Amino acid sequence: MVETSRRREIEDAASSLFHEHGYAGTSVREIARALDIQGASLYAHVTSKQDMLWSIVVRTADRFEAAADAALAALGDSDSDADSDPDSDSDPDVKRSPDPGSRLTALVRAHVGVVTEDIGQASVFVHEWRSLSASHRAEIGRRRDAYEHRLRAVIRDGMERGDFAATDPTAAAAFILTALNGLVGWYRPGGRLKPGALADLYAALALRAVRHLDEVTQ
Amino acid sequence: MVETSRRREIEDAASSLFHEHGYAGTSVREIARALDIQGASLYAHVTSKQDMLWSIVVRTADRFEAAADAALAALGDSDSDADSDPDSDSDPDVKRSPDPGSRLTALVRAHVGVVTEDIGQASVFVHEWRSLSASHRAEIGRRRDAYEHRLRAVIRDGMERGDFAATDPTAAAAFILTALNGLVGWYRPGGRLKPGALADLYAALALRAVRHLDEVTQ
DNA sequence: CCTACCGATCGGTAGG
DNA sequence: CCTACCGATCGGTAGG
Numbered sequence: 001m002v003e004t005s006r007r008r009e010i011e012d013a014a015s016s017l018f019h020e021h022g023y024a025g026t027s028v029r030e031i032a033r034a035l036d037i038q039g040a041s042l043y044a045h046v047t048s049k050q051d052m053l054w055s056i057v058v059r060t061a062d063r064f065e066a067a068a069d070a071a072l073a074a075l076g077d078s079d080s081d082a083d084s085d086p087d088s089d090s091d092p093d094v095k096r097s098p099d100p101g102s103r104l105t106a107l108v109r110a111h112v113g114v115v116t117e118d119i120g121q122a123s124v125f126v127h128e129w130r131s132l133s134a135s136h137r138a139e140i141g142r143r144r145d146a147y148e149h150r151l152r153a154v155i156r157d158g159m160e161r162g163d164f165a166a167t168d169p170t171a172a173a174a175f176i177l178t179a180l181n182g183l184v185g186w187y188r189p190g191g192r193l194k195p196g197a198l199a200d201l202y203a204a205l206a207l208r209a210v211r212h213l214d215e216v217t218q
Numbered sequence: 219m220v221e222t223s224r225r226r227e228i229e230d231a232a233s234s235l236f237h238e239h240g241y242a243g244t245s246v247r248e249i250a251r252a253l254d255i256q257g258a259s260l261y262a263h264v265t266s267k268q269d270m271l272w273s274i275v276v277r278t279a280d281r282f283e284a285a286a287d288a289a290l291a292a293l294g295d296s297d298s299d300a301d302s303d304p305d306s307d308s309d310p311d312v313k314r315s316p317d318p319g320s321r322l323t324a325l326v327r328a329h330v331g332v333v334t335e336d337i338g339q340a341s342v343f344v345h346e347w348r349s350l351s352a353s354h355r356a357e358i359g360r361r362r363d364a365y366e367h368r369l370r371a372v373i374r375d376g377m378e379r380g381d382f383a384a385t386d387p388t389a390a391a392a393f394i395l396t397a398l399n400g401l402v403g404w405y406r407p408g409g410r411l412k413p414g415a416l417a418d419l420y421a422a423l424a425l426r427a428v429r430h431l432d433e434v435t436q
Numbered sequence: 437c438c439t440a441c442c443g444a445t446c447g448g449t450a451g452g
Numbered sequence: 453c454c455t456a457c458c459g460a461t462c463g464g465t466a467g468g
Contacts, residue, residue: 025242025349028447040448041453049447127345131243165426171411171419178400179393186392193389201389208383209427246463258464259437267463 007045010035011059014052015120019184023053023124023131053128054136060125061143063114068150071110075102100158101207107151108203111180116187116195123184148173155210164210176206225263228253229277230338232270237341237402241271241349271346272354278343279361281332286368289328293320318376319425325369326421329398334405334413341402366391373428382428394424 013034017026028049029039046052075098097103115122129140152173158164180202187198231252235244246267247257264270293316315321333340347358370391376382398420405416 020348022240022242022348024240027445029445038454040455040457043448044453130238130240165422167422168411168419171416172423174400174404175397175420175423178403179397182392182396182400185396193386198389201386202393204383204385205390205393205427208429209423211426245461247461256438258439258441261464262437 007055010042010045011052011056012120015056015118015124018053018056018128019120019123023049023128050133050136053124053131054133056121056124057129057132057136057140060114060118060121061140063117063121064111064125064147065143067110067114068107068147071106072103075106097157100154100161100163101211103154104151104158104207104210105203107154108176108180108206109199111177112183112199112202113195115180115183116189116198119184119187119189122181126181126184148177151177158210163212165212167210172210176209179206225273228260228263229270229274233274233336233338233342236271236274236346237338241267241342241346268351268354271342271349272351274339274342275347275350275354275358278332278336278339279358281335281339282329282343282365283361285328285332286325286365289324290321293324315375318372318379318381319429321372322369322376322425322428323421325372326394326398326424327417329395330401330417330420331413333398333401334407334416337402337405337407340399344399344402366395369395376428381430383430385428390428394427397424 010031014026014031017031017034020026021030027039028042031052032039032042035042129137129144132140152169155164155167155172156169159166159169183198183202187193193201228249232244232249235248235252238244239248245257246260249270250257250260253260347355347362350358370387373382373385373390374387377384377387401416401420405411411419
């Protein structure tokens with residue numbers, strides 16, 4: 001569909017401008033200029049400025065959730081998907097999840113991957129949700145909460161197993177998640193640190209932040 | 219001076235609205251309405267909307283820097299101020315600074331204190347610098363760099379002394395600093411976690427993030 | 437701190 | 453995707 005690819009070009013231009021100047025600080029005409037068309041011509045493809053923001057935010061939320069799902073599924077975590085891996089040789093009644101350290105590492109690497117893959121979209125998702133309409137904001141709020149809850153559950157699990165240091169799971173999850181999201185403020189594609197190296201560094205920092213000092217898992 | 223306190227009221231109203239809706243998303247008339255005056259009446263006290271933003275940002279930058287200075291000075295760090303503490307009994311030629319772990323803890327606690335003390339101002343400082351005019355943005359950029367450099371220096375020092383794990387000091391400082399700044403997105407005065415408890419939790423998380431696993435300093 | 441007002445720009449529509 | 457245009461709102465000024 002031609003329409004779909006043009007729509008994608010518009011959202012790409014919009015997300016990079018929203019990233020630079022914010023949603024409220026970007027005019028519809030600036031988005032149009034980046035595409036070399038007239039401001040009014042944009043409305044042949046989108047119904048409103050809010051429509052563009054909403055598409056970008058939803059698509060990015062999808063990407064974050066899919067990446068987290070895939071990362072946990074690759075570990076053989078039966079909680080991460082509706083149907084568990086039939087090749088798994090673990091007894092589902094005894095220990096259904098891999099160790100919390102591995103799960104935390106997987107979640108952090110997945111999150112960093114999504115951010116570095118498209119810094120503009122990730123930045124809009126992280127910063128511009130305040131500009132969403134009330135109902136859209138509420139919907140994204142629920143999805144964010146569920147996403148953060150998953151990280152919190154890993155930390156709580158690690159604490160209960162004694163792998164992680166005693167801390168406040170809510171504060172620890174917020175600390176780590178905001179650090180990961182903070183990447184949108186300083187990561188630059190083509191910079192000194194490549195996405196893979198950043199994922200390694202951030203996974204190590206996040207894991208150490210919650211892990212017991214006397215653990216020598218890595 | 220009456221004028222100064224009225225000016226402060228205006229900046230308080232502005233920072234809380236900038237915090238909620240962003241600089242570009244807040245109109246001068248909305249700020250005026252919060253003060254129960256007409257939009258045009260604001261210009262008896264400020265010269266422009268940008269002028270309000272700049273005052274808030276400068277004042278908050280001052281607070282962050284002063285808090286960090288005081289925190290390090292209280293440890294007896296001779297680098298933290300122009301004139302060193304005459305009561306200090308440490309030999310300035312051998313080891314002029316306290317251990318990196320204490321310095322990191324002090325900086326984190328100071329930062330969290332500034333954020334929790336006025337979440338609106340801190341939020342504007344963290345999020346709205348993109349809305350500053352070019353020259354103002356450049357000036358704040360330099361001050362932010364210097365502030366972050368100080369944190370980086372502590373981390374590098376800790377690595378060289380062997381107290382901290384091998385990591386990338388730039389990435390580690392950014393990780394920690396963005397986690398601290400992320401507080402403006404979820405800290406709420408009067409919430410479950412009080413400023414003191416938050417400072418303790420965040421200091422522990424930041425310290426563990428960079429510290430060697432086999433260290434048992436705390 | 438007010439009323440009255442300014443030019444510029446905003447998001448969006450009509451009609452092709 | 454264009455030209456032409458809309459009402460609303462923007463930051464800010466004049467003059468009191």
